[in-house]
Amino acid sequence: MVDDDSPDGTAEIAKSIGRRDPRLRCIRRVGRRGLSGAVIEGMLSSSAPIVAVIDADLQHDETLLPKMLAEIRAGAEIAIASRYAEGGSATEGFSGVRRWGSEMATTLARRLMGVSVSDPMSGFFMLRRDIVETHAHDLSSQGYKLLADILWSAGRDRRIVELTYRFRARQHGESKLDALVTLDYLGLIFSKLLGGALPVRFLMFAAVGASGVAVHLMMLQFGLGNLGLAFGWAQALAVITAMTWNFVLNNRLTYRDARLTGWGFMTGLVKFYLACSIGSIGNIGVASWIYSFHATAWIAGLTGAVMGAVFNYAVSSALIWKK
Numbered sequence: 451m452v453d454d455d456s457p458d459g460t461a462e463i464a465k466s467i468g469r470r471d472p473r474l475r476c477i478r479r480v481g482r483r484g485l486s487g488a489v490i491e492g493m494l495s496s497s498a499p500i501v502a503v504i505d506a507d508l509q510h511d512e513t514l515l516p517k518m519l520a521e522i523r524a525g526a527e528i529a530i531a532s533r534y535a536e537g538g539s540a541t542e543g544f545s546g547v548r549r550w551g552s553e554m555a556t557t558l559a560r561r562l563m564g565v566s567v568s569d570p571m572s573g574f575f576m577l578r579r580d581i582v583e584t585h586a587h588d589l590s591s592q593g594y595k596l597l598a599d600i601l602w603s604a605g606r607d608r609r610i611v612e613l614t615y616r617f618r619a620r621q622h623g624e625s626k627l628d629a630l631v632t633l634d635y636l637g638l639i640f641s642k643l644l645g646g647a648l649p650v651r652f653l654m655f656a657a658v659g660a661s662g663v664a665v666h667l668m669m670l671q672f673g674l675g676n677l678g679l680a681f682g683w684a685q686a687l688a689v690i691t692a693m694t695w696n697f698v699l700n701n702r703l704t705y706r707d708a709r710l711t712g713w714g715f716m717t718g719l720v721k722f723y724l725a726c727s728i729g730s731i732g733n734i735g736v737a738s739w740i741y742s743f744h745a746t747a748w749i750a751g752l753t754g755a756v757m758g759a760v761f762n763y764a765v766s767s768a769l770i771w772k773k
Contacts, residue, residue, distance in 0.1 A: 452477045452488040454707075483707040486599070487591030493582045502576040503596070510574040511615040518576040518613060526611040528577040530597065532569035533617045567610055570598040574615070581608070590638060592650045592707075599638060654704040655763045658696050666692035690723075697722040705771035718770045725765040729758040 453461040453476060464476040477495060479488065493501045500522050504510045510531065518529035575597050581604050582589070588603035589596070601608075638650050669691040673684030697719050701710055710718040737754025 451475070452479060452492040454483045454488055455480045484592055485707075486589070486596045489596050490582065490586065490589055490591060493579060494586060496579060499579055500576060501579045501582070504574050509617055514574075514613055514615050515576070521611045521613070522576055522578065525609060527581060527609045528600070528611075529575060530567055530569060530572050530610065530612045531574035531615050532567070532572060532612040533615070534568045567601070567612060569612070570601055571595050572597055590650050592638075595638065651704055651767070652763055655700060655766070656759055658699045658704055659759055659762075661699065662692040662696040665695045693723055693726050694719070696726070700766065701771070705766075708771040710771065721770050722766065725762055725770070729762040729765070732758055732761055 451460075451464050451474070453464065455461075455478060461476050461478045464474060468474040468476060475495070477492060479491065482488075482491075489503055500519065502515060502518065504512065504515070514531050518531065521529045573595070577600070581600065585600070585603045589599050601610075666688045670684050670688040673679040673687045674681065677684070677687075679687065700722075701715065701718070732754075734754065736757045737750045740753050741750035
C-alpha cells in the first residue's frame with residue numbers, strides 16, 4: 451500500500467501487519483500527494499507481473515478480483531470492473547450529482563479520447579505491470595482517474611475485458627472524489643489532447659483564472675449599478691472578489707491534494723493576494739513592452755495575461771500550495 455503521510459495511523463497499522471505478513475509493504479510518501487501518483491508509484495515498486503487497483507472503502511466488490519486475474523491469465527492485458535456495462539450498477543455508491551458528473555466524464559472520454567470501454571472512469575481494474583513500466587513517463591501523477599490515462603497512453607488497441615459489478619455505498623468516512631473530480635478529469639483530457647505539453651494542474655489553474663474574469667466583470671457591474679460606487683472603488687472591489695474566488699476554487703480543485711485549512715487557509719489567501727498583485731504588475735509591464743513594438747492591442751494583452759498566469763501559477767505552486 452502507498453500512504454501519503456496521512457495522520458490517521460494507516461501507515462503504522464499497515465507496517466504492523468507487514469511484520470507478520472511479508473506480502474504487505476507500506477510505502478510512506480512525504481511531500482508527495484495525489485491518488486494517481488500514489489498508484490503509479492505503488493505499481494512501479496512491485497515486482498509482480500500483474501497488479502490491481504481497488505479502493506479500501508468497501509465500495510468495490512473484492513470478490514471480483516479472482517475473475518479479473520483469470521481473465522488476465524487467459525490473455526487479456528487489462529481487466530476493468532465496470533459500473534455501466536449491462537449488469538453493473540452505481541446507484542448505491544453515488545450521489546445524484548456525482549453520478550451525473552461520472553456519466554458525463556465517461557461520455558466525454560469515449561468521444562474525445564477514443565476509449566470504447568463502458569467505464570473508463572473506473573477506479574477498480576487489473577493489468578499487466580509491464581504496461582505501466584513502459585508508459586510510466588506518459589502518465590500524469592495528478593488527479594484521480596488513472597485508468598483513462600493508461601488507456602490513452604498505452605494505446606486503445608489493448609486486449610481489454612470488462613466485468614460488471616454493483617458499486618456499493620461507502621461504509622465509513624467521506625469520499626475525496628466529489629463532483630469537482632469531473633472538472634479535474636476534463637483537465638486530464640485536454641492535457642492529453644495537447645500531447646501533454648501543458649500539465650493538468652496548469653490547465654486547471656488557467657480555467658479557474660478564466661472563471662475569475664467573469665466574476666470580476668459581474669462584481670464590477672454590481673458595484674457600479676447596485677452599490678453606486680465610483681469606478682475606482684468598484685474596480686478595487688471586483689479585483690479583491692475575483693482574487694478571493696480564484697484562491698478558494700484553486701484550493702478546492704487545482705490543489706485539492708494539498709488543500710489548505712484553518713490558519714493555513716488565511717495565510718495562503720494573503721500570499722495569493724500578494725502573488726496576484728505582483729503578477730498583475732508583470733502582466734501590465736509585459737503587455738506594454740510588447741505594445742511598444744507596434745503590436746496589436748489584443749496580442750500585447752494576451753501575451754501579458756499569459757505571462758501573468760505563468761507567474762501566478764509558479765508562485766502558487768512553490769510558495770502557497772507546496773508539494
